[in-house]
């Protein structure tokens with residue numbers, strides 16, 4: 001039942017925007033003040049966390065490696081699993097970021113009669129993750145149409161591809177279906193898989209519900225509740241927000257304010273949540289360090305400055321005591337010492 005509270009929170013946010021935006025004079029708050037405050041929170045919070053991570057010292061090489069590391073030139077090594085130079089690290093990071101490679105390698109452990117422990121490949125999380133993230137990205141790219149005038153060619157191209165099936169009027173976007181499906185599957189996984197359900201917290205459910213609310217309010221706006229007046233006023237407001245000259249000239253349906261309020265909440269919440277994995281993946285030392293500790297001497301910046309002390313120096317320092325205690329020395333005491 002850990003999802004009841006986050007679900008109630010999202011419903012409360014919808015009600016706040018719905019009722020709030022109907023109060024005369026409050027449209028400016030929901031259409032301008034809240035979005036700007038949310039963007040500022042997002043930018044400052046995001047930068048702060050990235051800077052904190054970047055400043056954290058990484059005294060040792062800690063890349064995760066799961067393949068043959070570089071040893072001798074005639075032994076074949078795994079360039080992606082145990083990268084030794086920058087280009088191999090870049091290749092590894094690229095596949096991680098674009099294809100979620102570590103999720104692809106996900107396994108499921110199960111205990112069977114015997115007792116026997118088995119591991120098998122489990123690709124569902126990868127599939128749901130890809131479905132959700134690429135749908136989200138496409139939708140955000142398409143939204144640039146609202147903020148930019150004239151609309152850039154690549155946004156039109158994305159829009160064209162996304163509505164290629166030409167179903168309905170206005171035409172249905174494929175990503176509207178896949179984002180909702182992806183979110184339902186990701187939520188379903190947390191309910192169906194016992195282990196995942198056990199470790200799921202309110203802050204795992206909240207972003208799922210919040211983004212679900214954003215998607216559903218967007219879909220309702222596009223296909224069911226919108227009027228033509230709305231879209232012109234919304235575009236004017238969006239361009240105004242982007243150019244720092246915001247104005248709300250006509251009434252806009254509450255569904256838009258609900259959509260925008262949920263997006264603002266997502267932006268403000270982002271830097272303080274697990275959603276920061278978006279920035280974190282780039283800064284993860286287990287991914288972005290080359291596994292070259294046998295090729296390059298890495299000096300821990302925390303180490304105190306230790307001056308070398310050779311055996312000869314040691315003997316020079318303690319020779320007298322050594323001789324006194326019959327400890328053999330390499331170099332005897334000077335002739336007239338001790339007199």
Ligand code: HEM
Pocket residue numbers: 136139140142143146173175176179214215216217218219220221222223226231234238259260263266
């Ligand atoms: C996290 C960011 C956002 C997400 C995930 C999102 C999601 C969606 C979705 C799924 C739709 C349904 C139709 C479509 O796919 O285009 C939609 C429609 C819409 N969204 Fe968003 N949205 C976001 C941000 C915004 C922002 C910041 C604004 C305005 C300032 C906005 C304004 C609209 C409008 C006006 C529509 C209706 C579009 C139409 O009728 O063609 N959205 N949104």
